[in-house]
Amino acid sequence: MTDLATLPTTRDEDWRYADAAALEASDANTLTDWTEIAVPAGESRAESRDVTGIERIRVRIGKGGRFELSAVNAAPDYARLECEVTLEDGAHFEFGGVTIGGGSETREFVTRCIHGEPNATSNQVVRAVHWGKAVGNFLGRIEVVRDAQKTDAAQNFRAILLEKGASANTKPELEIFADDVKCAHGAAIGALDQSAGFYMAARGIPLEIARKLQVQAFIADAFENIEDGELGEKLLERALSVLEGAQL
Amino acid sequence: MLKIENLHAEVDGKKILNGLTLEVGAGEVHAIMGPNGAGKSTLAYTLGGRPGYEITEGSVTFDGQDLLDMEPHERAAAGLFLGFQYPVEIPGVSNVQFLREAANAQRKARGEEALTGGEFLKLAKEKAALLRMDMDMLKRPVNVGFSGGEKKRNEMVQMGILDPKFAILDETDSGLDIDALRTVGDGINSIMRDAGKGVLLITHYQRLLDYVKPDKVHILAKGRIVKTGGPELALELEREGYEEVV
Ligand SMILES: Nc1ncnc2c1ncn2[C@@H]1O[C@H](COP(=O)(O)OP(=O)(O)OP(=O)(O)O)[C@@H](O)[C@H]1O
Numbered sequence: 001m002t003d004l005a006t007l008p009t010t011r012d013e014d015w016r017y018a019d020a021a022a023l024e025a026s027d028a029n030t031l032t033d034w035t036e037i038a039v040p041a042g043e044s045r046a047e048s049r050d051v052t053g054i055e056r057i058r059v060r061i062g063k064g065g066r067f068e069l070s071a072v073n074a075a076p077d078y079a080r081l082e083c084e085v086t087l088e089d090g091a092h093f094e095f096g097g098v099t100i101g102g103g104s105e106t107r108e109f110v111t112r113c114i115h116g117e118p119n120a121t122s123n124q125v126v127r128a129v130h131w132g133k134a135v136g137n138f139l140g141r142i143e144v145v146r147d148a149q150k151t152d153a154a155q156n157f158r159a160i161l162l163e164k165g166a167s168a169n170t171k172p173e174l175e176i177f178a179d180d181v182k183c184a185h186g187a188a189i190g191a192l193d194q195s196a197g198f199y200m201a202a203r204g205i206p207l208e209i210a211r212k213l214q215v216q217a218f219i220a221d222a223f224e225n226i227e228d229g230e231l232g233e234k235l236l237e238r239a240l241s242v243l244e245g246a247q248l
Numbered sequence: 249m250l251k252i253e254n255l256h257a258e259v260d261g262k263k264i265l266n267g268l269t270l271e272v273g274a275g276e277v278h279a280i281m282g283p284n285g286a287g288k289s290t291l292a293y294t295l296g297g298r299p300g301y302e303i304t305e306g307s308v309t310f311d312g313q314d315l316l317d318m319e320p321h322e323r324a325a326a327g328l329f330l331g332f333q334y335p336v337e338i339p340g341v342s343n344v345q346f347l348r349e350a351a352n353a354q355r356k357a358r359g360e361e362a363l364t365g366g367e368f369l370k371l372a373k374e375k376a377a378l379l380r381m382d383m384d385m386l387k388r389p390v391n392v393g394f395s396g397g398e399k400k401r402n403e404m405v406q407m408g409i410l411d412p413k414f415a416i417l418d419e420t421d422s423g424l425d426i427d428a429l430r431t432v433g434d435g436i437n438s439i440m441r442d443a444g445k446g447v448l449l450i451t452h453y454q455r456l457l458d459y460v461k462p463d464k465v466h467i468l469a470k471g472r473i474v475k476t477g478g479p480e481l482a483l484e485l486e487r488e489g490y491e492e493v494v
Pocket residue numbers: 259260262264282283284285286287288289290291333
């Protein structure tokens with residue numbers, strides 16, 4: 001069975017921004033495996049990841065259930081977290097993700113959010129902070145099936161590039177077959193606000209601390225809706241720890 | 249205390265300060281007035297060390313040290329405070345967090361002990377009360393959603409907390425209502441009127457000078473000081489305008 005698995009390439013839509021060399025070197029099984037999670041109707045589950053390597057999670061959220069995924073992708077090598085979620089009536093999917101780091105690595109999140117029944121909601125917030133020649137990606141596909149009226153799906157991606165060679169990619173894909181649907185999507189890529197940096201310096205805050213405060217404020221958005229506040233704090237700390245060691 | 253000699257500076261290749269010379273002694277308040285675009289804010293930014301403001305000639309010493317040789321945050325730690333004409337918004341960073349980082353970074357640079365959370369809050373409360381600012385505003389992100397006047401008042405709360413030796417206040421009076429102007433004037437006097445401190449007040453209006461009496465008034469035009477006088481010069485300007493006086 002394992003020999004049948006074929007390696008994806010960057011010609012595949014879902015892998016278009018992936019690190020081609022890292023893919024070729026990978027074990028096909030890890031690329032095609034899924035961790036399966038079922039959230040029973042009316043119940044709530046949360047998963048959190050400090051992403052390394054490639055992981056794929058497939059989730060089915062029962063009626064009125066809630067699934068929350070929070071993740072920091074600050075890996076030292078190519079790393080990708082992929083999540084495919086199917087929502088039943090009135091279910092909610094919450095995703096908060098941060099890619100952060102330098103080097104020349106690609107770090108990415110890929111989500112496929114299937115609103116399979118009416119009244120389901122989803123909210124995805126991804127923040128990317130990169131320097132060096134690093135790449136941060138967020139590919140988010142939202143599918144709303146024919147009968148999934150009153151779907152409310154939101155996706156927001158923002159990236160800050162601390163140095164010229166870094167880059168960020170996002171590719172929202174909406175496939176909507178119902179008519180009474182709200183889909184909000186926002187994306188922005190920019191640099192740190194230099195006037196805020198000087199304002200902080202003028203008050204005595206050294207550049208590294210000013211940058212850390214700004215980045216912290218920026219990525220905090222991703223974990224704002226995470227129900228476990230302590231977990232949110234931990235993820236923030238983890239993300240900021242790579243910034244602290246950065247040579248900028 | 250602050251000695252500026254023959255300062256020339258340019259921004260984006262455009263010459264803005266053209267041989268500006270000015271000295272403010274300890275215990276003194278000097279006002280700088282001048283037409284729009286004269287270079288007043290450029291002077292403030294240059295003294296603060298803003299990136300992009302290139303000094304092509306001249307020198308600035310602050311308490312005997314070469315100011316131009318220091319990084320912006322080092323200038324602050326040395327006791328220089330810049331009150332911004334347009335205070336900057338910092339989303340996601342609360343005033344309390346921002347000011348505590350600032351106060352402790354300055355203390356660390358000077359080899360002093362950091363303030364504990366309790367000590368800092370006590371100080372912040374005291375200064376907010378001095379400037380009649382609601383403590384709740386200090387919990388909000390820095391300047392985000394503040395009205396023009398609230399931003400200026402917030403600058404003065406920050407000055408109170410950081411307790412600088414020398415303040416350059418760029419149009420701190422602009423945008424303040426009549427009562428706020430008095431509060432801010434009183435605040436400047438209470439924080440900065442001291443034999444060991446100095447103030448450079450950049451303003452367009454005489455009114456603030458009724459509360460904070462300057463020892464000298466300078467007129468800055470086309471990047472240099474073109475006239476210096478006593479407090480009466482500000483009154484003369486108010487009556488007759490720059491064209492007559494300069
Ligand atoms: N980045 C820049 N590039 C080119 N010119 C600039 C730049 N920044 C400022 N200037 C110019 O420098 C001159 C001085 O500006 P500055 O802000 O110092 O004036 P000011 O005296 O503070 O005026 P105001 O009273 O209106 O605040 C203006 O003519 C302005 O247009």
